[in-house]
Amino acid sequence: MKNQTPRCVERRSPMRLKLTVVVLAASLPFASAAFAQGAKPTDVAVIDACLKTAEENGGFGGACVGLVADPCIKAAEGANDDVAKWKACASRELAIWTQKTNEALKMAQAGGADVTKAATDSQKTFVASRDRFCAVFDKVEPGMYRGGASYCRLRETANRSLSLIKLGAAVNEH
Numbered sequence: 001m002k003n004q005t006p007r008c009v010e011r012r013s014p015m016r017l018k019l020t021v022v023v024l025a026a027s028l029p030f031a032s033a034a035f036a037q038g039a040k041p042t043d044v045a046v047i048d049a050c051l052k053t054a055e056e057n058g059g060f061g062g063a064c065v066g067l068v069a070d071p072c073i074k075a076a077e078g079a080n081d082d083v084a085k086w087k088a089c090a091s092r093e094l095a096i097w098t099q100k101t102n103e104a105l106k107m108a109q110a111g112g113a114d115v116t117k118a119a120t121d122s123q124k125t126f127v128a129s130r131d132r133f134c135a136v137f138d139k140v141e142p143g144m145y146r147g148g149a150s151y152c153r154l155r156e157t158a159n160r161s162l163s164l165i166k167l168g169a170a171v172n173e174h
Contacts (some may be wrong), residue, residue, distance in 0.1 A: 040097040041069045047096050051165075061165070065158040067094040073146045083142045090147035094154040101161040109170025115171055119164065130156045 050064035070087030106108050108119045134152035137145050145151060
C-alpha cells in the first residue's frame with residue numbers, strides 16, 4: 001500500500017455557509033421587495049428613450065437619471081411633504097435601473113471569463129457598499145435629499161448601470 005498524504009478538508013460551519021448565502025442573496029439586485037413588483041413599462045420607456053438619444057449623441061446617459069423619480073417627487077411635494085411617497089418614487093425608478101444593471105451584466109459576459117469575473121465580483125461588493133453609504137441619507141433632514149437612502153440607491157445604481165451598459169457595448173462591438 002502506498003503512503004498517502006491525508007487530504008486537508010476545509011470544513012465550513014453551517015453558520016458560515018448560511019452567512020455566505022445571505023450575503024450573496026443580499027448582493028443580488030432583486031433582493032429588495034421594491035423589485036418584486038417590477039418596473040412599469042411606461043417608466044421603462046421613458047428611460048429607454050433617453051438612453052437611446054444619449055447613445056445616438058455619443059453621451060453617457062447621466063441626464064436620464066431621475067426622469068421617473070423627479071417628477072413623481074415633485075408631485076408629492078407641497079404643504080404635506082410625504083417622505084414615504086418620495087421614497088416610493090425613488091424606488092419606482094430604482095427598479096428600472098436594477099433591471100438595466102442585470103441586463104448589462106449579461107451583456108458584459110460576452111467579454112470572456114476575465115470581464116465576467118470582474119463585473120460579477122465587483123457587483124457583489126458594489127451593492128453592499130452602496131447600501132452602507134446610502135443609509136446615511138435617511139439620517140439627514142429629509143428635505144436635503146428628497147427620498148433619502150432610496151434616492152441615493154437610485155442614483156448610485158443608475159451610474160453603475162450606465163458604466164456596465166458601456167462595458168457590455170464595448171465587448172459586444174465585434
